[in-house]
Amino acid sequence: MTAELQNISATTSERFAETIAGIINQGAVAVSLSLGHRTGLFDTMARMAPAGSLEIATAADLAERYVREWLAVMVTGGIVDYDPATSRYHLPEAHAACLTRGAALGNLAVYAQHVALMGEIQDRTVACFETGEGTEYGEYPCFHQIMAEDSGQTVAEALFDHILPLAPGIEARLAQGIEVLDAGCGRGLALIEMAKRYPESRFTGYDLCGDAIDWARAAVRRLGLDNVTFEARDLTGYAEPGRFDFVTSFDAIHDQKDPEGLIRGLKASLKPGGTYLVQDIGGSARLENNLNFPMASFLYAISLTHCTPVSIGQGGEGLGTMWGWETCEAILRGAGFVEVDRHVLPHDPMNVWFVARS
Ligand SMILES: C[S@@+](CC[C@H](N)C(=O)[O-])C[C@H]1O[C@@H](n2cnc3c(N)ncnc32)[C@H](O)[C@@H]1O
Missing domain, CATH: 3.40.50.150 (Vaccinia Virus protein VP39)
Incomplete structure (x- = not known):
C-alpha cells in the first residue's frame, strides 16, 4: 500500500471512529432520556423557570445528587440549557414540546424507554x-x-x-x-x-x-x-x-x-x-x-x-x-x-x- 493510500485509510478510520464515539455518546443520552421520562423530571422542569439542581430535585421529589448528574448528561447532550453564572438549569419550551407527557408533538422520551430495555x-x-x-x-x-x-x-x-x-x-x-x-x-x-x-x-x-x-x-x-x-x-x-x-x-x-x-x-x-x-x-x-x-x-x-x-x-x-x-x-x-x-x-x-x- 502506498503512503498516500495509507493516509487516506487512516483519515477514513479516524472519521469513522469519531462517528462511533458519537453514536455511543448519543446512546448514553437516549438511556438518560428514558430516566428523565420515568422519574418525571422532564414534566417537572417544563413547569419551572430556570432553577438549581436542589430546587429541581425537590420539585420532583428525587435525590439531588442523582438529579444533578442526570442534568449534566442533559446539558452536554443539548437537551437542557445551563447558566454557569447562576448554576441554573432550564428545559426550553421547544424541547419540552417533545419530551413531556401530553406534549404537543408527542412524547419522544417514551420511545427512549425501548433503548433502556434493550440494555436491560x-x-x-x-x-x-x-x-x-x-x-x-x-x-x-x-x-x-x-x-x-x-x-x-x-x-x-x-x-x-x-x-x-x-x-x-x-x-x-x-x-x-x-x-x-x-x-x-x-x-x-x-x-x-x-x-x-x-x-x-x-x-x-x-x-x-x-x-x-x-x-x-x-x-x-x-x-x-x-x-x-x-x-x-x-x-x-x-x-x-x-x-x-x-x-x-x-x-x-x-x-x-x-x-x-x-x-x-x-x-x-x-x-x-x-x-x-x-x-x-x-x-x-x-x-x-x-x-x-x-x-x-x-x-x-x-x-x-x-x-x-x-x-x-x-x-x-x-x-x-x-x-x-x-x-x-x-x-x-x-x-x-x-x-x-x-x-x-x-x-x-x-x-x-x-x-x-x-
Ligand atoms: C407490540 S405489542 C402491542 C400491544 C398492543 N396492541 C398495543 O398496541 O399496545 C404485541 C402484543 O401481542 C401479544 N401477543 C404476542 N403473541 C401472542 C399470542 N400468541 N397470542 C396473543 N397475543 C400475543 C403480546 O402479548 C403483546 O401485547
Whole structure:
C-alpha cells in the first residue's frame, strides 16, 4: 500500500471512529432520556423557570445528587440549557414540546424507554445468539407499560381523528352497535377508548399476557364500562368463525408464533362484509429499501432484542419487526380478503395501516 493510500485509510478510520464515539455518546443520552421520562423530571422542569439542581430535585421529589448528574448528561447532550453564572438549569419550551407527557408533538422520551430495555435484556439476548432460543414476554420488565405509553400516543390518541376514518363507514356502524375484536390488545387502551365512545357496540380484547389483561380489566372497572371484555388468550390457532363485524390489531401480528395462521383466523372470525383494520411497522421486507426509513436502526434493534426472540420463544419463525408491509399485504390477500387498502398516516410515518374487507 502506498503512503498516500495509507493516509487516506487512516483519515477514513479516524472519521469513522469519531462517528462511533458519537453514536455511543448519543446512546448514553437516549438511556438518560428514558430516566428523565420515568422519574418525571422532564414534566417537572417544563413547569419551572430556570432553577438549581436542589430546587429541581425537590420539585420532583428525587435525590439531588442523582438529579444533578442526570442534568449534566442533559446539558452536554443539548437537551437542557445551563447558566454557569447562576448554576441554573432550564428545559426550553421547544424541547419540552417533545419530551413531556401530553406534549404537543408527542412524547419522544417514551420511545427512549425501548433503548433502556434493550440494555436491560442484553445478557439474555447474548444467550439467544449462542443457543438460537427465544424469550418470553415476562423477561422484559415494564414491557406492557412502555408499549401502552407508545401505542397510547400513536394509536389511542389518533383513533377518532385519523385511524377509524381510514375504514369507510365504520364509525357509523360502531355508533349503531357491532361486535369488535382487538387481537393482541396489550393493555387495551385503544379498545377502551372505542368502548367509551360507542356504548352500543361490544368490544373484546385478547392478549397472551395475563399481566396486560389484568391491567386492562382494572381500567375497565375503574371506568365502569360494561361493553368491553378482556381475556388472556393465546391466539395461536385462533378460531371463532363469523363472530365479529370489525377486527383490529395494533402492532400485534409480526411477533406472533404464526402470523399467517392468525390472519387467516381473524379473516374467518369476521362476518361476511366485515372489516379488518391492521396497523404494523411500515418498513419494507427488503433491508436495502429501509436505509432511509424513519428510525430504521432503532426498529431493527427492537426486532433483534424483542420481536424476533418472543416469536421464536413461542415456537415461531421470528419474522421480526421489519417483516415488511409487502409481507403483511401478501398474507392479507392470501387469506382471502377481497379489498386491501394500504395507508400511511402523516403524523406516524413509522407505521403502515391496512383496511381489508372479508
Ligand atoms: C407490540 S405489542 C402491542 C400491544 C398492543 N396492541 C398495543 O398496541 O399496545 C404485541 C402484543 O401481542 C401479544 N401477543 C404476542 N403473541 C401472542 C399470542 N400468541 N397470542 C396473543 N397475543 C400475543 C403480546 O402479548 C403483546 O401485547
